[in-house]
Amino acid sequence: MLLHNSTHCKNVWSAKTHAHLILCVVAFIEELQRDGLPSLELIRAIDAAYHMTAIQNAEVRMRWQTLCLMVGDEQIIPHAIAFAKEQGRMKFVRPLYKYVLDTYTTTYH
DSSP: OGGGOHHHHHHHSOHHHHHHHHHHHHHHHHHHTTTSOOOHHHHHHHHHHHOGGGOOOHHHHHHHHHHHHHTTOGGGHHHHHHHHHHOOOHHHHHHHHHHHHHHHHHHHO
């Protein structure tokens, strides 16, 4: 997936096209949760195919990382912590950071 390379996206796609693609990815992540949580194996397969963890868009990162945490993918924890440290908007950080603290405090603290 080309979304993880934002420089490429900016050079090839118009801003409107890129924004639409981001909305589609967000909708895809939300759809994965519609009928319950997907399996950890499915999440890892999607990430292997589409490099979701590498995407730098905050809307996508927050949703993807939260979903990974919800299905128990502990491999996302370093990415979630890095995102929480670098992202300035509490809109994105608060839910993710709270989930990490509430769920993994005993494991990583």
